[in-house]
Amino acid sequence: MLHQKPAHDQTAMPDYAPHSHPHPSARDLIAAHGGRVTRTRIAVIETLQAAQHPLSHDEIGAALAAADIAHDRVTLYRALDWLVEQGIAQRIAGGERAWRFEIRHDGAHRHAHFHCDRCGQILCLEEVPTETSPALPAGFELDRTELVLHGACADCGRQGAKAGTR
């Protein structure tokens, strides 16, 4: 239930702008998709909207706790499942075998991510668009493309040049 990496600590909803474009109100989003407007869903959406990088279930849970919003693990999993089903959020297979979530951007605003294979940090690369569709085998339908750049972040690169790849 606790953060392992105090570096990315990102608890209660911050006040800086998210991905540099405005976001619709959480209540409206939920209602527009025919869901019930609950404290948990509102807080999850607002947390994701405010985040500068995709958040893990654990990180989102910490944000809810910091905002004094009672919830249990399973409820949060289900809220996230619902957001993904609705296309409001998307799952990203970040490194550490735990999903990460972020608001799903449409068309122009989609972007790639950088994943540090040493410390696990994930960074949104706003400038790098995810490449558009190449030829797929017959019958295959493309939904979205995910581009992840792997390597070492500035912090990890500086120290131990030859640490574990993992």
Added chain:
Amino acid sequence: MLHQKPAHDQTAMPDYAPHSHPHPSARDLIAAHGGRVTRTRIAVIETLQAAQHPLSHDEIGAALAAADIAHDRVTLYRALDWLVEQGIAQRIAGGERAWRFEIRHDGAHRHAHFHCDRCGQILCLEEVPTETSPALPAGFELDRTELVLHGACADCGRQGAKAGTR
């Protein structure tokens, strides 16, 4: 310990060509990296070399079992860890929160993957190169890029057009 998807069943080392280019001998590869040549490592490498798509720990374990190579779960995890550390194999964050592994191709032969979000199938897209490096923040080092196309495979697309996104 059993396969869930008989469709991708890929047990004992098959005899067809892998990614359509030849592979170095497993023993040589291991020795060249200063590791001990053990049955487990040899079999894991040969299994990966023969595979047409990235394999999960479970699938590789099944292949070892089919080849009558005794091993335990942890040993296999460690063999795979070692291959990744050495840069012989690479981990791919396939959907189902389980790593998938494949031989790491160099330069020209790197390719993208297609992931079916309905049935979980993963396909190597030999023709689609992973895009080359864009601008990264100062100090960041790029190791490799991972391009995953998400959508529905031919089988899944045909049936239920509007199933679960997940």
Added chain:
DNA sequence: ATTCAAATGCTACAATGTTGCATCAAAAGC
């Protein structure tokens, strides 16, 4: 205020991966 499906909160469980430590065996030295 009443109604009722949609969300929630437990508890119990499954799947995937990790750690510690005793034992085994690959390969190097003799």
Added chain:
DNA sequence: GCTTTTGATGCAACATTGTAGCATTTGAAT
């Protein structure tokens, strides 16, 4: 070949991440 050394293995116990079932609560429609 025999011994030695240390990397690799096997086993047991544990951690993390995510799911399923079911009783209870609550959003929102009437």
